[in-house]
Amino acid sequence: MQSSEKNKKEVRIGLLGASGYTGAEIVRLLANHPYFGITLMTADRKAGQSMGSVFPHLITQDLPTMVSVKDADFSSVDAVFCCLPHGTTQEIIKGLPRHLKIVDLSADFRLRDIAEYEEWYGQPHSASDLQLVFPIIQKEAVYGLTEISREDVKNARLVANPGCYPTSIQLPLVPLIKAKLIEHRNIIIDSKSGVSGAGRGAKEANLYSEIAEGIYSYGVTKHRHVPEIEQGLSDAAQSKINVSFTPHLMPMIRGMQSTIYIEMSQGVTVEDLYQQLRKSYEVHLI
Ligand SMILES: NC(=O)C1=CN([C@@H]2O[C@H](COP(=O)(O)OP(=O)(O)OC[C@H]3O[C@@H](n4cnc5c(N)ncnc54)[C@H](OP(=O)(O)O)[C@@H]3O)[C@@H](O)[C@H]2O)C=CC1
Ligand SMILES: CC(=O)N[C@@H](CCC(=O)OP(=O)(O)O)C(=O)O
Known part of the structure; x- marks a missing residue:
């Protein structure tokens, strides 16, 4: 299938951290999905590379070249999967356009109590202004254990995928x-x-x-x-x-x-x- 056909699918997906293990799993799960098409992929050290060169088993998939998050254009994206390291994720998510639905695979939005997050993850929220932003985003997050909270997940803007x-x-x-x-x-x-x-x-x-x-x-x-x-x-x-x-x-x-x-x-x-x-x-x- 050509990229242009994929864009006609109902939901256009951005994959942040595509070159990691969870990124590759998301590509595998979405590859033949009837409603999702991947229109954006990001990587850090592997920015500029194709997914097929990083994961040879995905070489037959027609996927966009991975770019750095700072160069990402979200205008053709409806929803993102964040497959980034915890800590890094908070900073990137707070800068994403508001129209995006987000599924975050990291641990950054799983704990309701921010003090508990800082204690167990051994780090303050990394950006200096994040203390202000984080509680607002945190309130929007639904803990995405689908079997337990299926209805909440359906309506969430930000789903915190469980560990x-x-x-x-x-x-x-x-x-x-x-x-x-x-x-x-x-x-x-x-x-x-x-x-x-x-x-x-x-x-x-x-x-x-x-x-x-x-x-x-x-x-x-x-x-x-x-x-x-x-x-x-x-x-x-x-x-x-x-x-x-x-x-x-x-x-x-x-x-x-x-x-x-x-x-x-x-x-x-x-x-x-x-x-x-x-x-x-x-x-x-x-
Ligand atoms: N592995 C697992 O079984 C599971 C992991 N998780 C969670 O999902 C998230 C991703 O995990 P996993 O896929 O295993 O991780 P990997 O280390 O395999 O991949 C991390 C991805 O994030 C990118 N990245 C790393 N640092 C930065 C940065 N500073 N800015 C932008 N992009 C960056 C990497 O790019 P590059 O390769 O180019 O360096 C890579 O694409 C983590 O938060 C993890 O805790 C959740 C469930 C299961
Ligand atoms: C073997 C190993 O190192 N496992 C990870 C957990 C992996 C996981 O999937 O949990 P997260 O989604 O919270 O990353 C650990 O113990 O920290």
Whole structure:
């Protein structure tokens, strides 16, 4: 399909941070989508390159050349996916034209409490005037765990896409908490992730020789996803929930497993938990 035909599709998409792992995933998901066409792509170090040269498996896709965000023209864009590092994202989002719908994959708009963001992410909001701008944008953000807040997501201007570990933990626990099947205390979460979760940027700790044939825990007691997990579970419970969460890095590229230990409410059986999860995520086949 030619770019000109793509422009006729209903929703014109800008992809910010297209040259990273999540950018490539968005391209894959949108490639044959009937309503979306990609009209703008940005990169940082790889600005000026084609997507096919960065990700050879996408070479057959007819995509615009990646440009730097500062050179991006949003006049032919209706919605953007932000696939940028957290911290960087706030500054870029606050400068985007108001007509754009935004899906942000970073962590910048997930936490309602800005003080909590600064504490767990170990950085103030980066632009000097952002303290003024951030609360306004933050109020517009909907936490985009679709299964839990589908209607809010539909109408949002800014969707804060949940983190990987928090997704794997909230999807099973939120329905059980709402149905009062589990206790709010002593929730212990043991999660395992593949290495692509750390992004494509080169880091010593993610070298093959560091990762292969081993497993290690990291961020013990202080991983930045703790407040996000607690925010979602506390919302479901309508009271404060604290969790013990330990992530592990596995010698694999993709994938995630979270094993969650809970106390069942009095009289509840394991079968009750399964029934509730089946009911909550029932797929109606036509
Ligand atoms: N990897 C995963 O499984 C998941 C990641 N996320 C989150 O999504 C976001 C993107 O992650 P991921 O794709 O893995 O990251 P990558 O490191 O793979 O890609 C980051 C992208 O942002 C660009 N970029 C980096 N710095 C800047 C900057 N200062 N200004 C403009 N563009 C910049 C990079 O350009 P270039 O390549 O040219 O340097 C690249 O396109 C992160 O916030 C991450 O936390 C969310 C869910 C899952
Ligand atoms: C293996 C690894 O490093 N994982 C990342 C989380 C990846 C993820 O998808 O979460 P975000 O959307 O918040 O980036 C980490 O532990 O920080």
